[in-house]
Amino acid sequence: MNIAERVLKGDRLAAARAITLVESEGPDAVDLLKEIYPHTGRAHRVGITGPPGAGKSTLTAELIAFFRKQGKTVGVLAVDPTSPFSGGALLGDRIRMSDWFTDPDVFIRSMASRGGTGGLAMATQDAADILDALGKNYVFIETVGVGQEELDIVNISDTTVVVLYPEAGDRIQTMKAGLMEIADVFAVNKADREGADRLADEIKVMLSLRKDWQGWEPPVVLTQGLTGGGVDELAKAVLGHMERLKSRDMLMKRRRKGLALKIKTIVDAHVKRSLWLGEENRQEIERAAERVAARRQTPYDAAAKFIDRLRNS
Ligand SMILES: Nc1nc2c(ncn2[C@@H]2O[C@H](COP(=O)(O)OP(=O)(O)O)[C@@H](O)[C@H]2O)c(=O)[nH]1
Ligand SMILES: [Mg+2]
Known part of the structure; x- marks a missing residue:
């Protein structure tokens, strides 16, 4: 049997x-x-994002407990440049991510960050497909919600949970705009504080100012990762979102949007690679650079000329 x-x-x-x-992006991955x-598309993909230290890993470990109690199987992809499994490593925590390492129905994997090229989001999506094919009912994808690449989470998850916590005030201010847009469910964690x-x-209040939620107003759930408080409600909000997607025929629409972006990204990467592979195009650019350096042409005119040449070839 092959892989x-x-x-x-x-x-x-x-x-x-x-x-x-898939992390190594080789041709074997494409074949795989x-x-x-054909056997993917069944798992419910849940993105868990938010600032470092918000309690994403802790809550994920609690959510695993919720779904395992229902007899469901779970996959977790942790995209965390720092320490993906630090969550709940401290004394006194109820459930730790590592407690699930020995459960055969839970698959946990951290994804290696390779310097924010967009490749990570790509590999993470492929990995989610693999866990889907493996038969996991739920696939959680934990990412740190800073920067553009991480916001890609919205394109690879069916439901996006944004985890915030009281002390994060300033940081949240700066990220608010982006996170408000992508959240399907809010968890206000560390509700003990x-x-x-x-x-x-x-x-x-911020949600009430928005009008275009398309039939789903993101619930705001208070949680306590350390005691498990509010986690049932959080899980139910996640399930409720999926129900709504399905009942409104929105699931396929949402997935198509994310997949269209993915296909575009693959095409972009291919075009870029093949464009500069040949000596001829590289030399053409060198010649253009001479003309531009001599101020006979602007960089824009040179680029337009190059594109014209490509079109006609
Ligand atoms: N006080 C308090 N601490 C929490 C709660 N949930 C998680 N933590 C702690 O917050 C820290 C960061 O949690 P972690 O899950 O690693 O956050 P992540 O970086 O978002 O994955 C850990 O020390 C947790 O034990 C909570 O509800 N209350
Ligand atoms: Mg974490």
């Missing part, structure tokens, strides 16, 4: 190897995805 067949049979080791393949793809209610109210 793809083993993944489809539920072989965890094969899934781990398959994810390493071709084989598993002061300011949680106020933050939840603030979020609700």
Whole structure:
């Protein structure tokens, strides 16, 4: 049996190897995805994003507990440049991510960050497909919500949970705009601390100013990662969002949007690569640079001329 067949049979080791393949972006990965793809699309993909230290990993570990109690299987992809499994590593925590390492129905993997080229989002999406093919009912994707690449989470998840916490005030201010746009569900974590209610109210006020939620107003759930408080409600909000997507025929629409972006990204990368592979195009650019340096042409005219030449060739 090849790796793809083993993944489809539920072989965890094969899934781990398959994810390493997509991380390395080789042709083997393309073949593998071709084989598993008809068997994907079943898992509910849930993005968990928010600032570092908000409690994403802690809440994810709690959500795993919720879904495992229902007999569901779970995959977790942690895209965290710092320490993906630090969540709940401290004494006194109820459930830690690492507590799930030995459960055969939970698959946890951290994705290696390769310097924000967009390749990480791509590999993460492929990895989600692999866990989907492996038969996981839910795939959680944890990312740190800073910068543009991480906001890609919205394009690879069916439901996006934004985790915030009271002390993060300033940082949240700067990220608010982006995070407000992408959240399907808000978790105001560390509800045991002061300011949680106020933050939840603030979020609700901001949400009320928006009009284009298309039939889904993101719930704001107070959670306590350390005690598990509010986690049932959070899980139900996530499930409710999926229900709504399905009942309004929005699931396919949402997925198509994300997939269109992915196809474009693949085409972009291919075009870029093949464009500068040949000596001829590179030399043409060198000659153009001479003309521009001699002030006979602007860079824009040179580029337009180059594009014209490509079109006619
Ligand atoms: N006080 C308090 N601390 C929490 C809560 N949830 C998580 N933490 C702690 O916050 C820290 C960061 O949690 P972690 O899950 O690693 O955050 P992540 O970076 O968003 O994944 C850890 O020390 C957790 O134990 C909570 O509800 N209340
Ligand atoms: Mg984490």
